[in-house]
Amino acid sequence: MGPLTLLGGVDPTWAAFLSPELASRMQFGWTISVHILFAALSVGLAPFVVYFTWKDVRTNDERYERLRSFWVKVFAVGFVMGTVTGIPMSFQFGTNxxxxxxxxGELIGGPLAFEAKMAFFLEAVFLGVLLYGRDRVGDRTYVLSSVLVGVGAWLSGFWILVVNAWMQTPRGYEMITRNGVEVARLTDPVAAFLTPRLPWMYVHMMNASVISVALLVAGVSAYIVWKKPDAEAWNTALRLAVVILIVTAPFQAVHGDAYGRHVENTQPQKFAAMEAHYDTGQADLHLLAFPKSLDALTDPRADNLVTVSLPAVGSFLASGGDFGAEVIGLNEYEENPPVALVFWSFRFMVGLGFLFIGLAMWGGYLAYRGRLSESTRYLQAVIAASPFGYAALLTGWYVTEIGRQPWVIQGELRTSEAVSSTLTGTEATLTLAGFVVVYVGLVLAALYVLKWLIRGELRALGVRESGEGRWRGPIPEVTDDD
Structure with a gap:
């Protein structure tokens, strides 16, 4: 591995803090956590870009031209950062x-190749048209470009989730021995690509991405409206984001409930970890949970938690209607996932989901009363909540991935068996540290660009930055040329 080469072949044992398996899992988890932020930005922003582009071309309204121009640039930033953060993950399959x-390889190689050739290049080519072709192509071509960019983003998500869904509920294969190694041989491409998990995961993930971006759009719009109340374009964007949240936030809760039943049917161990359900039998549903001690943070159990629970509702949800249904407990398994991470991530995700529903209903009420942009409290609440969609998306992803442990391919290959036998703890730890540093830099760079775009928009609206770093109200006498 690279680190030892850079160190002249000397093994710095002082750096070997983590085992190769743990460091590799943390490294892949970290890279995909950062990558998923940008991937979700592309997926969730695509419908907004299509809508703003269509309205701009159809109405020739300055509001939509401004919104299209701003959010296409944000989309481009997400696309570039998503590409940069995503490429190393494919190499980690070989190195770690x-x-x-x-x-x-025979099962995942095809979908990953489809993602690159069918989705990535489609998105990349027509994003160039969106960025530079407004005055160079016809209106229909320009609108079609926005649609194809969105199709590319959503296709990319589809093929990636085909791979992950197969790892969760593998189908369409048989295990054979090839060159002394047990491998999965593809026997039924349709069954392998369209696994039982795929529709649940795809709908939930795409909707979560739209919610995350709707909150981002609402937060940016609310900030600009807060600084410039008569900014028509951003009042329009704020109303649109609220409408989308009214639809998507409640749908995510309903869909998540049904998704949970599917998880119990296909991965009962993960379902038990989500509720920290240790003893087989009737299961409660914990609406809220608070640790009684620090030990409960790392080992959540009924006797060390204060919970607000619905008795037997866990059994009802798992079975689809039977309050007395038996739910298999974690004590039945020889090896369990990190229960605390799954349990608290699930609580955090669900709690944020209800927060989003509340924000959506509150915003809908204000919009109905014609006071959406006048409510300072709501604008401040939306600004504060703008990053929470990504927090919910990440914690939901942690439930999905960490809850599958100890399996990398459910029921077939353990994560411990998938790690390179020649990788040392020193190498894995040093590369993990390197990825953390580089990816933090990339996230900060993306946030800086977003801040720069927002400041540019405020300057265009006549809002100027004071010497203390705070943005003043409108200064009509100052133009963009000054």
Whole structure:
């Protein structure tokens, strides 16, 4: 591995803090956590870009031209950062998890190739048209470009989730021995690509991305409206974001409930971890949970938690209607996932989901009364909540991925068996540290660009930055040329 080469072949044992398996899992988890922020930005922003582009071309309204121009630039930033953060993950299959790559290569190679050639290039080519072709192509071509960019983003998500859904509920394969290694051989492409998990995961993930971006659009719009109340374009964007939240936030809760039943049917161990359900039998549903001690943070159990629960409702949801249904407990398994991470991530995700529903209903009421942009409290609440959509998306992803442990391919290949046998703890730890530093830099760079775009928009609206770093109200006598 690279770190030892850079150190002249000397093994710095002082750096070997983590085992190769743990460091590799943390490294892949970290890279995909950052990557998913930008991937979700592309997926969630695509419908907004299509709508703003269509309205701009159709109405020739300055509001939509301003919104299209701003959010296409944000989309471009997300696309570039998503590409930069996503490429290393494919290499990690070979450097950190070669056994997984060898065992599952025949199943995952096709969808990953489709993602690159069918989705990535489609998105990249027509994003160029969106960025530079407004005065160079016809109106229909320009609108079609926005649609194809959105199709590319959503296709990309589809093929990536095909791979992940297969790892969760593998189908359409048989295990054979090839060159002394047990590998999965593709036997039914339709069954392998369209697994039982795929529709649940795809709908939930795409909707979560739209919610995350709707909150971002609402937050940016609310900030600009707060600084410039008569900014018509951003009042329009704020109303649109609220309408989208009214639809998507409640739908996510309803869909998540049904998704949970599917998880219990296909991965009962993960379902038990989500509720920290240890003893087989009737299961409660914990609406709220508070630790009685610090130990409860790392080992949540009924006797060390203060919970607000609905008795037997866990059984009802798991079975689809039977309050007395038996739910298998974690004590039935020899090895469990990190229960605390799954349990608290699930609580955090669900809690934020209800917060989003509340914000959506509050905003809908204000919009109905014609006071959406006049409510300072609501604008401040939306600004504060703008990053929470991504927090909910990440914690939901942690429930999905960490809850699957100890399996990298459910029921077939353990994560410990997938890690490279030649990788040392020193190498894995040093590369993990490197990825943390580089990816933090990339996130900060993206946030800086977003801040720069917002400041540019405020300057265009006549709002200027004071010497103390705070933005003043409108200064009509100052123009963009000054």
């Amino acid at each position: 998890f070669p056994q997984f790559a060898e065992a599952a």
